[in-house]
Each structure stands twice: as C-alpha cells, then as structure tokens.
Amino acid sequence: xxxxxxxxxxxxxxxxxxxxxxxxxxxxxxxxxxxxxxxxxxxxxxxxxxxxxxxxxxxxxxxxxxxxxxxxxxxxxxxxxxxxxxxxxxxxxxxxxxxxxxxxxxxxxxxxxxxxxxxxxxxxxxxxxxxxxxxxxxxxxxxxxxxxxxxxxxxxxxxxxxxxxxxxxxxxxxxxxxxxxxxxxxxxxxxxxxxxxxxxxxxxxxxxxxxxxxxxxxxxxxxxxxxxxxxxxxxxxxxxxxxxxxxxxxxxxxxxxxxxxxxxxxxxxxxxxxxxxxxxxxxxxxxxxxxxxxxxxxxxxxxxxxxxxxxxxxxxxxxxxxxxxxxxxxxxxxxxxxxxxxx
Amino acid sequence: xxxxxxxxxxxxxxxxxxxxxxxxxxxxxxxxxxxxxxxxxxxxxxxxxxxxxxxxxxxxxxxxxxxxxxxxxxxxxxxxxxxxxxxxxxxxxxxxxxxxxxxxxxxxxxxxxxxxxxxxxxxxxxxxxxxxxxxxxxxxxxxxxxxxxxxxxxxxxxxxxxxxxxxxxxxxxxxxxxxxxxxxxxxxxxxxxxxxxxxxxxxxxxxxxxxxxxxxxxxxxxxxxxxxxxxxxxxxxxxxxxxxxxxxxxxxx
Numbered sequence: 001x002x003x004x005x006x007x008x009x010x011x012x013x014x015x016x017x018x019x020x021x022x023x024x025x026x027x028x029x030x031x032x033x034x035x036x037x038x039x040x041x042x043x044x045x046x047x048x049x050x051x052x053x054x055x056x057x058x059x060x061x062x063x064x065x066x067x068x069x070x071x072x073x074x075x076x077x078x079x080x081x082x083x084x085x086x087x088x089x090x091x092x093x094x095x096x097x098x099x100x101x102x103x104x105x106x107x108x109x110x111x112x113x114x115x116x117x118x119x120x121x122x123x124x125x126x127x128x129x130x131x132x133x134x135x136x137x138x139x140x141x142x143x144x145x146x147x148x149x150x151x152x153x154x155x156x157x158x159x160x161x162x163x164x165x166x167x168x169x170x171x172x173x174x175x176x177x178x179x180x181x182x183x184x185x186x187x188x189x190x191x192x193x194x195x196x197x198x199x200x201x202x203x204x205x206x207x208x209x210x211x212x213x214x215x216x217x218x219x220x221x222x223x224x225x226x227x228x229x230x231x232x233x234x235x236x237x238x239x240x241x242x243x244x245x246x247x248x249x250x251x252x253x254x255x256x257x258x259x260x261x262x263x264x265x266x267x268x269x270x271x272x273x274x275x276x277x278x279x280x281x282x283x284x285x286x287x288x289x290x291x292x293x294x295x296x297x298x299x300x301x302x303x304x305x306x307x308x309x310x311x312x313x314x315x316x317x318x319x320x321x322x323x324x325x326x327x328x329x330x331x332x333x334x335x336x337x338x339x340x341x342x343x
Numbered sequence: 344x345x346x347x348x349x350x351x352x353x354x355x356x357x358x359x360x361x362x363x364x365x366x367x368x369x370x371x372x373x374x375x376x377x378x379x380x381x382x383x384x385x386x387x388x389x390x391x392x393x394x395x396x397x398x399x400x401x402x403x404x405x406x407x408x409x410x411x412x413x414x415x416x417x418x419x420x421x422x423x424x425x426x427x428x429x430x431x432x433x434x435x436x437x438x439x440x441x442x443x444x445x446x447x448x449x450x451x452x453x454x455x456x457x458x459x460x461x462x463x464x465x466x467x468x469x470x471x472x473x474x475x476x477x478x479x480x481x482x483x484x485x486x487x488x489x490x491x492x493x494x495x496x497x498x499x500x501x502x503x504x505x506x507x508x509x510x511x512x513x514x515x516x517x518x519x520x521x522x523x524x525x526x527x528x529x530x531x532x533x534x535x536x537x538x539x540x541x542x543x544x545x546x547x548x549x550x551x552x553x554x555x556x557x558x559x560x561x562x563x564x565x566x567x568x569x570x571x572x573x574x575x576x577x578x579x580x581x582x583x584x585x586x587x588x589x590x591x592x593x594x595x596x
Contacts, residue, residue, distance in 0.1 A: 214460075214464070214468075217453065217457055217460070217461060218461070218464060220450070220452070220453065221450050221453065221461050224450045224451060224452060224453070225448050225450060227412060227444070227448070228444065228448035228449075228450065229450075229461075230411075230412065230431075230432040230433050231410060231412070231432060231436065231441070231442045231444060231448075231509075232433075232436065232461045232462055232464045232465075232508070232512070233433045233436035233437060233464040233465035233512060234433055234461075234464055235431075235433045236433070338452060341448075341450070341451050341494075
C-alpha cells in the first residue's frame with residue numbers, strides 16, 4: 001500500500017493533479033487483491049469491511065493530527081472523546097426508545113441526523129472545555145506537562161464513564177439496516193455504504209474548510225507560526241479552540257459510527273482505538289490531515305487483512321510493525337509531516 | 344520609484360505635530376531578563392523613525408512590545424491617543440499597527456497569495472482583493488510567484504512578501520524589523536527605496552536596522568538603544584553626524 005503512494009521528495013513538491021487519484025486507485029486495487037488472495041468468496045465483503053474500519057480510524061486520526069499540528073500536543077484524551085461520543089449515541093438512541101433497525105427511511109435519516117449532530121456538538125464542546133481548562137495554561141510549559149495532563153484527562157473521562165454509566169460492554173441498537181445493496185457489480189451492505197460515504201464526505205468537507213476558507217487558512221497559519229499568525233490579526237486562542245472543536249466533533253462522529261457498525265461500546269474502547277488512530281496519524285505524517293486519512297485506511301486494511309489471513313491475533317503487532325517499517329524509510333510518515341516552521 | 348532620499352538637513356525636520364505612537368517608561372521582561380529598562384519613544388504621523396543599536400540592545404523587544412507580542416511590566420504604550428499597553432497583538436492589527444517581524448516569518452506552506460491574504464485577515468473579502476492588487480502593483484515580483492509556496496521564495500522575495508503582507512492590513516503604523524538582513528546590496532537598495540515609497544503613501548514607519556547608515560538616510564529621526572535604554576535621540580541627520588554614533592554604529596574608526 002505504501003508503495004502506491006507518491007514518493008514526494010523532501011522539499012515537498014506540489015502534487016501533480018493526476019498523481020493523487022492514480023495513487024488512491026492503485027492502493028485500492030492492490031489492497032483488494034491482497035485481501036482477495038486469502039478471502040476468496042468473501043473478498044468483496046472483507047474489502048468493504050476494511051474500508052469501513054479504516055474510515056472509523058481516519059475520523060479519529062484527524063483529531064489527533066489537527067491538535068498535534070497546531071499545538072504539538074499528543075492529545076491522549078482524544079481517544080476518550082471518541083469513546084464518550086459513542087456513549088452519547090447510546091444514550092440518545094436508548095432514551096429515544098429505539099431498540100433496533102429502523103426501516104422507515106425518513107425516520108432513519110432524522111434520527112441519524114439528530115444522533116450525529118448532538119454527539120458531534122457535545123464532544124466538540126467537551127474538547128473545547130478540555131483545551132480551555134487543561135491545556136491552555138500549559139501552552140508555554142515544557143512539553144511533558146501538557147502530555148501528562150492529557151493522560152490525566154483521559155483517565156478522568158474513562159473513569160467518569162466507568163463509574164457513571166457502565167463498567168462493561170454496552171450494547172447499542174444498530175439503527176441502520178445491514179441489508180445487501182447491489183450497485184452494479186458491487187454488493188455492499190447499507191451500513192457500510194453509509195459509513196464510508198459519510199466519513200469520506202466529512203473528510204472532504206474538512207479538507208475544503210482547511211484549504212479554502214479564511215478560518216481554515218488561519219488555522220494552518222497558526223500551526224506554522226503562531227506568533228506571525230497573531231501579527232496578522234488571528235486570535236490564537238479562538239483558533240486553537242476551533243481546532244479542538246472540529247477534531248473532537250469528528251471523534252464524536254466516529255463514536256456514533258462505532259456504535260452503529262459494531263453495535264457496542266465500552267468505557268476503555270478509547271484507549272485501543274485511540275492508540276491505533278494515533279498510529280494512523282503518525283503513519284500518514286503527523287500534522288497532515290490528508291496523511292491522517294490515508295493512515296486510517298492503511299490501518300483498517302492491515303487489521304482486516306491480518307484476520308483474513310488467519311493471523312488476526314497478530315493484528316496489533318502487524319499494525320505497529322508497519323508503523324516501525326514506514327518510519328524507518330519515511331521518518332515523516334507516508335505523506336510527510338506538516339508542523340511549525342522552524343526559524 | 345523615488346531614489347532613497349537623503350535625510351533633511353533642517354534642524355527640526357518633523358513638520359507633523361500629531362503623535363501617533365508614544366512609549367513612556369516602558370519596562371519589558373523576558374522571564375527574568377530585564378530587556379527594556381524605561382524606554383521613551385515617540386513616533387509622529389508620517390515620520391520614519393529608526394531604532395539603531397547593537398545586538399541585544401532591545402530593538403526587537405521594543406517592536407514586540409508595541410505590536411503586543413510582549414506586554415510591558417511597567418510603563419505605557421499609547422497609539423493614536425489610546426492606551427494600548429495591554430491590548431492583544433491580534434487586536435492591535437485592527438487598530439492599525441502592522442509588524443513585519445525579524446526573520447520575515449513567511450508562512451512557508453501557504454502560497455504567496457495566501458500569505459498576502461492572511462495579512463489582510465482582519466479585513467473584508469472585497470477589501471482584501473483590492474489590497475492584494477495594490478500590493479502586487481507595489482511588488483511586481485510577487486505577482487510572478489503568486490501560486491508558489493512562501494517557503495520556496497528567495498530571501499529577498501520573502502522580505503518583499505513580509506512587507507507586502509504587513510501592508511495588507513492597511514496599517515497606519517508599520518513596524519519593520521531588520522528588513523535588509525541577509526540581503527544582497529542591490530536588494531538592500533530596493534528595500535530602502537520601497538520604505539520611502541511606503542512612507543509617501545501615508546504610512547508611518549518605525550524601522551529597526553543593523554544597517555544604521557542606510558536607516559538614517561531614509562529616516563526623519565532616530566533613537567540609539569543600548570542595553571535596554573535609549574541613550575540618544577536626535578534627528579536622523581543629527582545622529583548621522585554624531586561622532587559617537589559614527590564610531591559605534593556606522594563603522595568609523
């Protein structure tokens with residue numbers, strides 16, 4: 001998969017327009033062939049499964065990479081934001097009284113919009129609050145201080161859910177049908193189609209926001225040179241807050257996806273998934289939003305592939321092994337880091 | 344474009360009476376380091392004022408204190424009659440202070456266009472489009488580079504971009520920190536020509552320069568800083584003629 005991505009030289013050249021799509025298509029074809037080689041008749045289903053799980057990791061990874069890009073903090077609490085998002089979804093769905101699949105499309109759409117919006121909004125606000133009270137004061141402190149704080153926040157959130165909601169796996173009603181849809185030669189379950197399309201749409205929207213809007217450009221400027229951005233008239237505090245809001249909202253969305261695709265959640269899910277999503281962010285090139293998305297899909301693919309090949313127990317070893325191998329040859333990740341300018 | 348004008352020889356070359364910027368008894372600290380020790384500086388409307396002094400004298404700190412990147416522990420900064428001592432840097436941009444910092448600080452992964460537009464961050468989209476055009480007329484070199492990444496420009500082009508970007512906020516006061524640093528003599532000439540051109544367009548300039556000779560040639564008045572204090576204040580011509588200044592900062596023996 002890594003071989004298919006464009007090998008951009010160190011002084012980052014501008015992407016030639018055709019290279020990115022070609023790389024994506026090639027990566028998809030190669031990963032499909034790798035899965036098909038072992039999965040046989042289930043090839044298509046497993047391939048789509050890999051994309052779905054990849055989309056989930058990608059959504060979480062974006063928050064890690066955005067926060068790291070702008071304040072160079074590994075926000076260890078980010079996995080917990082994802083976990084809390086899944087519990088918001090669980091709470092909403094059960095209080096609204098749903099117990100299973102909704103077959104009435106308009107109702108399904110309305111419920112999904114409500115669940116996603118509320119979860120994203122709530123987690124976005126939680127992210128902003130965490131930044132405001134836990135990290136902001138430490139912005140100029142030695143880097144270890146906010147890092148430890150982040151771990152502390154992570155424990156607080158985990159334990160709040162552990163004590164306040166449940167200490168074991170919670171089943172969440174899956175609202176979206178698992179029915180197979182036949183789209184041309186492609187057989188895909190509705191849930192998978194939804195997750196992939198939804199996640200990709202969010203990522204495209206994010207990319208457009210970051211690259212095309214005034215606020216997005218302010219975010220990138222702040223990530224590159226905070227002081228210079230201030231001199232342009234950018235309010236650093238609110239820009240960082242917005243970054244936390246967006247990253248956390250995406251994690252909230254990922255939390256909903258988790259409950260809807262896998263049908264359950266648990267208080268410590270944020271640790272495992274968070275760690276893998278963080279790996280995805282590093283794999284893709286920390287600070288680089290496109291890289292985080294790519295890294296997410298790479299990890300989804302590695303996980304599913306290892307289970308297809310009957311070595312699912314080794315999936316974590318394979319994921320982190322891949323990280324090691326990639327970092328040996330491309331220390332800045334697949335697409336390269338995008339961090340602050342060093343004077 | 345005008346050639347760098349020689350400093351007026353008249354004893355009092357400051358015709359405009361209105362004070363745009365006034366620092367009174369400013370003390371600024373970097374942690375425990377007492378960087379500015381009671382600085383008094385005044386900049387009048389339509390002037391070019393230069394700060395000269397050796398490394399570590401407090402020139403950059405003075406500019407950072409004015410633009411709000413640092414706040415003084417004692418003393419006041421007044422801009423256009425308003426006390427802005429504790430105003431945040433991003434607010435001061437709206438007030439009309441632009442700061443082209445030392446080392447250019449171009450956003451290296453943003454295009455030249457994006458860099459310019461960031462300079463006009465506080466302004467509306469239509470104003471930004473208009474000012475971009477105006478800036479590109481003043482700096483034609485940047486027009487050719489519009490879609491290149493800021494980091495790919497040469498040092499001289501980056502300095503032009505830094506100044507052009509600062510002008511995008513339509514400042515009344517422009518703070519320039521070492522605009523000629525690391526540039527070839529020809530580019531240094533160009534930069535100083537631009538500085539006089541910018542002044543002609545009605546922007547007041549506070550200029551920090553290592554190149555004291557050039558700075559005094561374009562400036563109306565100047566202050567000499569040494570270890571965080573103003574040790575001398577005079578007209579530019581007066582400073583250029585001062586034997587102590589000539590010995591210490593203009594390289595005369």
